[in-house]
Amino acid sequence: MKIIKEYKKPINIINDVNIFIKENYYTDSFGDQWNKFSKTQIDNKINSHSYERFFNETGLGKKDFSNKNILEIGSGAGRFTNIMLDHTEGNIYSVDSSNSVFANYKNNKKHINERLYLYKASIYDLPFEKSQFDIVICFGVLQHTPDIKKSIKCLCEQVKKNGLLIIDFYPYNGFWTLINAKYILRPLTKKMSVKSLEKFFKNKINILIKIYFFLEKLKLGFLNRFLPIPDIKKTIPINVGQKLLREMVLLDTIDMFSPKFDKPQKIKKIKNLIFDHNFSIIFAGKIKYNSFISTVIRGKKN
Ligand SMILES: C[S@@+](CC[C@H](N)C(=O)[O-])C[C@H]1O[C@@H](n2cnc3c(N)ncnc32)[C@H](O)[C@@H]1O
Known part of the structure; x- marks a missing residue:
């Protein structure tokens, strides 16, 4: 009640x-x-x-x-x-x-x-x-x-x-926080609709995920901040299977780029x-x- x-x-x-x-x-x-x-x-x-x-x-x-x-x-x-x-x-x-x-x-x-x-x-x-x-x-x-x-x-x-x-x-965490693909691209992407962002990233997500894990493997994970996807290992449970992982990364990518404010x-x-x-x-x-x-x-x- x-x-x-x-x-x-x-x-x-x-x-x-x-x-x-x-x-x-x-x-x-x-x-x-x-x-x-x-x-x-x-x-x-x-x-x-x-x-x-x-x-x-x-x-x-x-x-x-x-x-x-x-x-x-x-x-x-x-x-x-x-x-x-x-x-x-x-x-x-x-x-x-x-x-x-x-x-x-x-x-x-x-x-x-x-x-x-x-x-x-x-x-x-x-x-x-x-x-x-x-x-x-x-x-x-x-x-x-x-x-x-x-x-x-x-x-x-x-x-x-x-x-x-x-x-x-x-x-x-200091100026370094904003040196990231997200904050570099947001002035442009926050004007885009969720539909356009989804259309743009949908067939690029698999390759972006592969690049992410490849850089991690090479111990070059610090470069991943320049990829237009989230820091997967720190934000997404990776043991959920390929399909759900891909969907989660796509969702978080849209969540990075579409909000009007992100401070x-x-x-x-x-x-x-x-x-x-x-x-x-x-x-x-x-x-x-x-x-x-x-x-x-x-x-x-x-
Ligand atoms: C990133 S989502 C987080 C959703 C959920 N708490 C989670 O962590 O899964 C942020 C949510 O805050 C809501 N939000 C932003 N500004 C708000 C406001 N002024 N009043 C109420 N909700 C707001 C958005 O609509 C959005 O659904």
């Missing part, structure tokens, strides 16, 4: 998704991306990457979610929504400003309006009254928002006293912004699990 109070009504309800935002938002490309690749990152029998990432980043156990109200901002196709629904007993309020909410609906509809409530809304204009959530989660979103300071403020406002805010984001952030800056909203910082830094590294901040509201 929904117990979180909302202060405004949706402009529409489609597929049980509460709609608070119209088309033509800066995140529209994400809607196309996550509906095209709606299942690609959802865990399955051979791939538990989202599960590993979720529990390593939150640092919480399954029982910590029992009877808690959790707000997820920027859910994409709902891979973490799926983990929370399958492995915890929390009530999940999941928000995204793009049509990816419909991919989330497709992936998680068996829990809709029982333990899952879906919203198409922006972090900047959430329909909830403030300070209600036990846990607010925001993974892979911050760098894609236009006003980082305001995004942090909006997240912090949703957390109740003694509640947790847990975020991850792309870190800025890696300094840990210290984000930590201070959260601290300024009356939070104690429980953890701020890098978390290593398997071959992956995530940049995570966990704060508790005083």
